Amino acid sequence: MEDVTDSTGKIVLGADRYGKAENRVVRIYRDTPRHEIRDLNVSSCLRGDFAAAYTVGDQSSVLPTDSQKQTIYTYAKTHGDGSIEEYGLALARHFVDDIAPVQSARIEIEEYAWERVIAGGRPHEHTWTRRGPEVRIAAITVAGSGAERREWVIGGVRDLVILKSTGSEFAGFLTDEFTVLEPTRDRVMATSLVARWRFTTPPDDWDATHAGIRAALVERFALLHSKALQQTLFDMGRTVLEAYPCLAEIRLSAPNKHHFAYDLARFGVDSTDEVFHADDRPYGLIEATVRREDAPDAGIAWDTYTGAV
């Protein structure tokens, strides 16, 4: 607000976009008696020559969000045999290539995990239970055509709740007149991680790559003796980038889910960091990007639509 005068310039339409959010697509694969399931939440988002819809109410360039919905469900059958990243790429390319006014399309997908039920001592062919809270996420953006064509793929995970009961400290920090926190050499550290990684090149196997990155993140959280959540996040990110040359960068958002040691000494009970109160709010919130110095331009890859990714 450094300007001392009001703005009086012409009023115009700035950035705009629209689409159909949160299509709850469930795909069952019935090719053999052993069925497979994929449970998705899919959002489409289009940008392009839509200004007339805003400024004069002219819909002639606007593909209804209902049509986008029909496409999403149809493509689940016709282009849904692979990973969510491949399905998203097919959808995004369709909107850019086949719908004239569309200049770029973004597809955001959440995938909910299901686990095959054990029945009669073996995995059942067509029954599963949901497994969470962790959700796999992806965001695919396709823009332009011909030589101008760009494609960005982000994979990730949200609500990966992880906790270590020791191997974490927090000390030697800056203090000010509002600092009453005591340093600690042993604490519970817990978070509900959101991690999103941007691909430079498509991996041979999207699903295996996702599983490998997820495993690496979890392993580093466990193995690194932590001096702070910041250090842990950077180490997790670096480890993933070292192991996956197909990635340009990884973004991590981590609430510090505070577990306060409960004071039982008042009641004559020695608890020694065995009883904690898991507090709801407020919480620390640490966010960091780990990236390669030579990472290609991210363009609009990180321009999130629904909060799904």
Add this chain to the structure above:
Amino acid sequence: MEDVTDSTGKIVLGADRYGKAENRVVRIYRDTPRHEIRDLNVSSCLRGDFAAAYTVGDQSSVLPTDSQKQTIYTYAKTHGDGSIEEYGLALARHFVDDIAPVQSARIEIEEYAWERVIAGGRPHEHTWTRRGPEVRIAAITVAGSGAERREWVIGGVRDLVILKSTGSEFAGFLTDEFTVLEPTRDRVMATSLVARWRFTTPPDDWDATHAGIRAALVERFALLHSKALQQTLFDMGRTVLEAYPCLAEIRLSAPNKHHFAYDLARFGVDSTDEVFHADDRPYGLIEATVRREDAPDAGIAWDTYTGAV
């Protein structure tokens, strides 16, 4: 409303109860380098001679809910080495036996599952990820003293989301002038089960019993060819009671999470029950109790306090 005149009787205090709800207790067991974790949401609820607090604002018989909270956290250390049912029994007995005005106490507990992380190729000693959405629940009620002493234990599970992609039909139903539903011989059947079972006798191993009941429920859902969710629920309940003589009854609440086959024929695509829309609302809601004819009296066992159980 069959009475034709208004009520004019004396106005009195009816049933009342109070307590501290949703204490988020996390217990870490550090006896060996391989830690264990138990993550709980604990509520206490007391009934007794508290009328004066309501009618004249006299607190002299009211144990503060803060004191109940301190007790809950303290007992996590002193009485928290076993199952949630045993921990709940210890808490409920304490309130009834040691706090004079208390005539009955109810302890409701939710237990959140954690799964040991794999790091360096083996289970890590002090790191876990949360596993959901399923939550184990228990409700323990203790009432009276001496010869009047009664104790009821309910165990259970909520948010057990389960789906079968075939082996379910719905046909031959009653019709009226509002019936437009078509019968079906093959459909997706899914629910988010809440199951609660009442114990007659304490099992040797509460945790193993919980795991066994949960496994039996899931297995029957998978194996039974379903003619309706009603039939499936009854079969699940009967199977559990047959296998667990320690149980008097089981209560099942099951939303029918509708998965509607998506009509792709409009777009020239043959999908044959492979693409579904998972609808949010409305949903069918089926509830049933399966019980033994000679089950002992349930008393106030099912008088739920917080919604936790």
Add this chain to the structure above:
Amino acid sequence: MEDVTDSTGKIVLGADRYGKAENRVVRIYRDTPRHEIRDLNVSSCLRGDFAAAYTVGDQSSVLPTDSQKQTIYTYAKTHGDGSIEEYGLALARHFVDDIAPVQSARIEIEEYAWERVIAGGRPHEHTWTRRGPEVRIAAITVAGSGAERREWVIGGVRDLVILKSTGSEFAGFLTDEFTVLEPTRDRVMATSLVARWRFTTPPDDWDATHAGIRAALVERFALLHSKALQQTLFDMGRTVLEAYPCLAEIRLSAPNKHHFAYDLARFGVDSTDEVFHADDRPYGLIEATVRREDAPDAGIAWDTYTGAV
């Protein structure tokens, strides 16, 4: 669990019921240019001769929940010109009277409030904004026919969040070895009230009665100097029963939403109960019924189905 032996009795179906939950009905009244809106969440629940559906998978007595849904939407037009209590009565009577196997029907309704928008200096004829968080609720139960016919109507409100910044104390309470709470003569008292009242006779104007009861509850919360939430709740309930002879009883459930005075003295700031932390969990939870001694039998009036009421 006073029995020393396991139960081995015959396994049978206990209580059962089913219906369609959470139909999101929006009714617009367009009789004049000044439209009206009613925004509802309606659930139907049937009990009756449905045992064969559970025990042998025979649906011949089962009216599909889809048919119930169609009825709910249709009745919004044909029987939806009055209050939610009247609409619910019409639906419940229909299910009991017209669907042979049905012995009792329960209709639970939530009504969301909308407020007419001001445009051009006056209330707009067809635009509203939602007003919450408070929700009006009702539960109507109809059972039997002929001389056996019974009808119960419950009205109420949930999520009525109310706070007073003074005029509340808590002192003189019972103490035990876990009591560390200090008595207080001045505190913030806040709750998110659920209040449900049972009618003995139908009022002339259901909507005006609802508004009057709601106003009385709020006024008493404000005016009574509180010695505890218990005392406040009883006083609120008694006041309502005194003013409304058409009511038999009122049930109140009130979380004590703790607002902790923040200690700023550590930082040299005198705050004198001006800055508080609104804590999430745990919370006290106080529940009480205020009733007339001569209230008619409640039967199954309080047998809640969805949590809506």
Add this chain to the structure above:
Amino acid sequence: MEDVTDSTGKIVLGADRYGKAENRVVRIYRDTPRHEIRDLNVSSCLRGDFAAAYTVGDQSSVLPTDSQKQTIYTYAKTHGDGSIEEYGLALARHFVDDIAPVQSARIEIEEYAWERVIAGGRPHEHTWTRRGPEVRIAAITVAGSGAERREWVIGGVRDLVILKSTGSEFAGFLTDEFTVLEPTRDRVMATSLVARWRFTTPPDDWDATHAGIRAALVERFALLHSKALQQTLFDMGRTVLEAYPCLAEIRLSAPNKHHFAYDLARFGVDSTDEVFHADDRPYGLIEATVRREDAPDAGIAWDTYTGAV
């Protein structure tokens, strides 16, 4: 993903930030017997020279999030007599000016509305009920010092749920092979608006400005005959900018909350757009910015931290 080779560049820390999220501050003003209340959810977010915390676990430049929390609660007393924008500015300036490593600070605030209760026929002096679902939001960013100092203020509202029962159409849209939607000349239009506006110059009265912008948005939604949500949003934004020269731009995010006319003709009932099903998912999602061509640079003003704004 146009690169044909993997990235192999040096791995470095990219953007990072941290803070304390969701401090639930309640401020009571007790200067006179007529109290006032302000109910806030406050998050702080710092950027600066924190790289060593990530890369080598050195906390010597890291002010604990706990210290930020203490500051937030203390400032509620010492700098909390005005609007949330002024309170946020004070906090952000403090972190930048007084904590050496901090280069920029962002304060995000939600304010929950309370309405004075009527008791004894007049507004009560110290009792309120909560009013929602609408929430006022603000995001204040302060960066740099001396000649480099920049300050950005964003105000706004979220969860402003608004509905019009007529005066809305959708026709003349683009069609493709997936288009089955029928055009309509009369429909219910509803959204749950998020609107955020960026100030160029500080208004004389932040609270009055907020109320005025909110009223203008609502009025335009009501008055404009809508050819699509896009047109309505642009008109709302333009109207606000025209009336408030202190604003540079406004961003609008609007889910199209679909209300589907229910087909009652099947049951012989003429409903003529009087009965609707309010669907949950999927929903259209329309987003647009309306701005002045000469608007000053937004810098990091829109770099959202918690989702609060």
